[in-house]
Amino acid sequence: MNAFAVLRRRAGRWALNGAATLSLAYILLPLIFVVWLAFFRQEIPSFPPEGYSLRWFAAILDQRKFVDGFSLSFQVGVLATGLGLLLGVPAALCLARYDFTWRAPLGSLLLMPLIVPGVVLGTAMYVFHVELENALDVDVIGTFYALVSGHVVIVIPWIVRLVTASLSGVDRTIEEAAQNLGANRWVTFWRVTLPAIRPGIVAGALFGFVTSFGNLEMSLFLVGPGRTTLPIVILQYLEWKIDPTIAAVSVVQIALIAIAMLVTDRYVKLARVV
Amino acid sequence: MARLDIESLSKRYGDFHAVREVSLQVADGEFLVLLGPSGCGKTTTLRMVAGFIEPTAGRVKLGGREVTLLPPWKRNAGMVFQSYALFPHLTVAQNVAFGLEMRKVPRAEIGKRVEEALALVRLGGLGGRLPRQLSGGQQQRVALARALAIRPDVLLLDEPLSNLDAKLRQEVRVEIRELQQKLGLTAVMVTHDQEEALTMADRLVVMSDGAVRQVGTQRDLYERPANRFVADFVGRSTFFEGEVEAPGRFRTDGGLALACVGGTPGRGALALRPERVGIAAAPQSGLDNSLPGTVEFISYLGALIDIHVRLSPADRLIVHVANRDGAFVPEVGQPVHVGWPAAAAQVFNE
Numbered sequence: 001m002n003a004f005a006v007l008r009r010r011a012g013r014w015a016l017n018g019a020a021t022l023s024l025a026y027i028l029l030p031l032i033f034v035v036w037l038a039f040f041r042q043e044i045p046s047f048p049p050e051g052y053s054l055r056w057f058a059a060i061l062d063q064r065k066f067v068d069g070f071s072l073s074f075q076v077g078v079l080a081t082g083l084g085l086l087l088g089v090p091a092a093l094c095l096a097r098y099d100f101t102w103r104a105p106l107g108s109l110l111l112m113p114l115i116v117p118g119v120v121l122g123t124a125m126y127v128f129h130v131e132l133e134n135a136l137d138v139d140v141i142g143t144f145y146a147l148v149s150g151h152v153v154i155v156i157p158w159i160v161r162l163v164t165a166s167l168s169g170v171d172r173t174i175e176e177a178a179q180n181l182g183a184n185r186w187v188t189f190w191r192v193t194l195p196a197i198r199p200g201i202v203a204g205a206l207f208g209f210v211t212s213f214g215n216l217e218m219s220l221f222l223v224g225p226g227r228t229t230l231p232i233v234i235l236q237y238l239e240w241k242i243d244p245t246i247a248a249v250s251v252v253q254i255a256l257i258a259i260a261m262l263v264t265d266r267y268v269k270l271a272r273v274v
Numbered sequence: 275m276a277r278l279d280i281e282s283l284s285k286r287y288g289d290f291h292a293v294r295e296v297s298l299q300v301a302d303g304e305f306l307v308l309l310g311p312s313g314c315g316k317t318t319t320l321r322m323v324a325g326f327i328e329p330t331a332g333r334v335k336l337g338g339r340e341v342t343l344l345p346p347w348k349r350n351a352g353m354v355f356q357s358y359a360l361f362p363h364l365t366v367a368q369n370v371a372f373g374l375e376m377r378k379v380p381r382a383e384i385g386k387r388v389e390e391a392l393a394l395v396r397l398g399g400l401g402g403r404l405p406r407q408l409s410g411g412q413q414q415r416v417a418l419a420r421a422l423a424i425r426p427d428v429l430l431l432d433e434p435l436s437n438l439d440a441k442l443r444q445e446v447r448v449e450i451r452e453l454q455q456k457l458g459l460t461a462v463m464v465t466h467d468q469e470e471a472l473t474m475a476d477r478l479v480v481m482s483d484g485a486v487r488q489v490g491t492q493r494d495l496y497e498r499p500a501n502r503f504v505a506d507f508v509g510r511s512t513f514f515e516g517e518v519e520a521p522g523r524f525r526t527d528g529g530l531a532l533a534c535v536g537g538t539p540g541r542g543a544l545a546l547r548p549e550r551v552g553i554a555a556a557p558q559s560g561l562d563n564s565l566p567g568t569v570e571f572i573s574y575l576g577a578l579i580d581i582h583v584r585l586s587p588a589d590r591l592i593v594h595v596a597n598r599d600g601a602f603v604p605e606v607g608q609p610v611h612v613g614w615p616a617a618a619a620q621v622f623n624e
Contacts (some may be wrong), residue, residue: 088543129395177359179346181424191372195363 029253038247045244056248066249069233076144076229077212080151081205087152088159088208089201093193095160096167107160117215125150126221142196142224149221154215156235160208166200199268206264210257276337276427277302278323278460283332285318285484292318294484295332300428303458305451309471310481311507316464317432319481323429323462325349336427347376352426358417358435360405366392366416367401373424377563390417391423394453411442418450422457422619427456431463435470447473468508480504502543502622511545512592520544533562537621548594548616553581554602558613566611567591569604579603583612 030093041051060066088110095107113121126141138145174196178188194201216231223232230253234246277298284446285293293315300306308316321327324336325346335344343350352373360369367388374384392398395415405413414434421429434450435443451474454461465471471478472492480487480495480503487507488500497507506513516526518537524544525531534544558564569588573584581593581604591612595601604610 028559075291092439100368115349119336171357173357173359174354176324176346177353177355177361179326180324180349180353181373181420182347183348183372184347186374192361195361 009063015221025063034247035254037244038251040124040244040247043243045242045247056244057252059245060241060248060252062194063245065228065233065237066230066245069230070252071226072227073213073230076148076151077209079148080155080212081154081209082146084155084159085201085205085210088156089158089163089197089203092160092163092200096164107164110160111157112177113154117216119220121153122218122221123151125153125218142222142227144227147219147222147227147229148216151212155212156216158207159201159204162204163200164196166197166203170196202264204266206260209260213257214253276460278337278462279333279335280319280323281333281335283319283322283334284330285315285322285327285390286330291484292324295350296481296484296486297332298489300460300462302460305461305463305474305476306460306479307471307475307477308462308464308479308481309467309468309507310487313464315430315484316466316479317483318484320430320432320462320464323428324351324353338458347556350422350424350427351427351430352419352421353430353432354421354434355550356436358405358413358437359527360413360416360420362405365401365407366403366405367398369405369416370420370423373420377424386447387423391419391528394422395419401601410438411446414446416519418453421460422453429459429461430463432462433465435465436467443470450474450488470557472508480507482507496547499545499620503619504623505545510548510592512548512590514544514546516542516544516587518623522616524619524621526586526589528586530565530567530586530589532619534621535616538623540623542621542623543600544619544621546591546614546619548580549578549596550592551591551612551614553583553593553595553604553610553612555604555610557611561613562616562621564611564613566609569606569608569610572604572606583610585612 013038036049037045038056039052039054040049041053041055042049055253091110095103095110125146128144129140170193175188178192179185183191214231215229216235219232223229230238230249234249238246278298280298280300283293283296284291284563296315296319298306306320310316318327322329323340324343325348329342333340335341336349336351349409354570361372364372370391371384371386374387379387381618389398389403393402395418395610397412397415397419400408400412405416408416414437417434431450435446438446447470453459461473463471475492477489477491478495479489482503488504489496490500491497495504495508499508502513505511514524514526514528514530516524516528518534518538518539518541519525521536522534523531523565524534524537526544532544552561554560557566565585567585569581570584573580577597579595579597579601580594583591583593585591593612595603
């Protein structure tokens with residue numbers, strides 16, 4: 001009976017490990033192929049490769065639209081994340097700390113952009129921008145600021161979610177202790193609350209930035225002439241060519257995000273917040 | 275250090291009276307303990323003194339200065355929290371320095387005072403550690419050092435020992451009390467643990483349902499409880515339900531006639547401390563009350579032996595016998611005689 005129980009437990013562990021490995025492979029395989037492809041020498045991707053080269057990485061730099069797209073995506077991502085923090089952190093504090101009538105609906109509303117399809121979000125924003133432009137008589141559609149404000153919307157859910165999660169782990173009495181020792185509300189926030197929720201803020205900002213940087217569907221509705229984010233540049237390029245340049249661009253993108261995660265993880269253990 | 279005056283302090287949440295008209299004076303250098311079951315309003319009272327809760331009515335004066343409506347950071351009351359509430363991202367020394375930085379104490383002096391405070395709680399040399407690297411007892415001492423470093427007018431302790439294990443609690447109890455006496459601190463502590471309250475306090479305040487039931491020394495509360503609640507809450511008592519027939523005469527619902535001191539005729543209860551009752555195999559002469567009974571239950575508590583004696587179908591009496599050589603210790607089922615002087619019992623009218 002005992003041997004049977006051990007066997008069952010071992011079988012269970014094998015099943016679990018197997019399932020985990022399969023899921024991981026399912027996620028990683030496309031990435032691995034993209035990275036592999038980026039180093040192929042020939043123009044038309046085919047297996048097996050004729051040889052390997054770095055020419056596609058060089059090709060990126062030869063084409064301004066990739067460089068511009070990258071730069072725009074980066075700027076939008078940074079700005080949207082910054083604004084998202086300014087709005088999202090106070091929102092999370094409010095949701096976690098105060099009980100008011102519209103708390104639950106407001107909380108759901110702030111997480112909504114995670115669920116609403118990007119195309120729907122983009123259409124809605126486009127229509128909103130048209131109305132706004134008509135009403136205010138200033139340029140809105142296709143401007144940089146319109147693009148950034150759209151991205152703020154998809155950044156906020158990440159920040160709200162992760163900051164709320166880290167707030168729930170903070171003992172509120174440490175704030176009382178700070179006040180008892182002579183710190184007013186403002187000092188208490190800066191010296192005690194903020195450091196305590198920093199992991200959540202950093203992780204929220206990172207995920208928000210990555211979401212903004214990789215966003216395609218919503219951005220399609222928000223970009224203007226001569227102002228295209230990297231994912232859109234990639235899409236447009238793919239309509240005409242399928243050489244490994246795109247794979248090389250993706251590799252650069254993956255590498256940057258991986259580095260950002262690794263660096264962040266050194267300061268804040270991401271596994272603890274997410 | 276300074277004196278603390280609480281004047282008719284009340285706190286109401288809707289229809290719920292958390293604290294009703296509490297008035298207390300704590301003298302300079304006095305250790306006052308608020309004792310009561312959970313939900314009795316003792317913590318709410320303490321938090322109103324600290325400034326975390328705004329009272330509905332009444333006043334709080336610290337060293338003669340009215341602080342009732344001041345925010346916590348303008349009060350100079352040092353608090354030790356039940357969870358210690360150490361700042362997890364700061365080292366022990368930084369934790370202790372926090373209050374001094376808020377008071378704009380010069381850097382050089384901060385270092386000196388932090389060291390002093392840590393030495394006071396015997397944690398010198400651990401200033402560089404983070405709170406999570408310390409044991410529960412050490413964290414508790416850091417919390418104490420942090421509260422003392424600001425040289426508060428009053429030290430507030432909110433169940434400071436309840437997260438420590440029993441052995442450590444007894445040590446820290448004595449340690450805090452000695453420190454308080456050595457430094458002449460004015461202190462108010464909240465606890466539900468009566469042993470803790472009895473060992474540490476100069477004076478105790480027993481609370482229930484938001485109101486003060488009695489204020490007094492350990493001896494006052496134990497020997498002369500003001501009401502049935504205090505007699506029941508502090509120490510152990512056997513209560514006989516019944517009627518005062520005349521001053522000095524009490525008849526239990528089980529029909530026993532007992533001699534007592536005073537009492538006004540009417541329904542009431544007679545309270546008796548278990549260690550004031552004598553127990554023997556034969557009737558006891560020279561005592562106002564001597565009754566036969568049967569031993570129903572015995573438990574051995576080490577220093578004491580706890581004996582439950584059935585006196586009538588409705589009356590059961592608890593007797594404590596000191597565990598000494600030659601002590602009379604009966605067996606379950608054995609007929610015995612119990613006795614006590616009239617003055618040993620107390621009568622509470624309903």
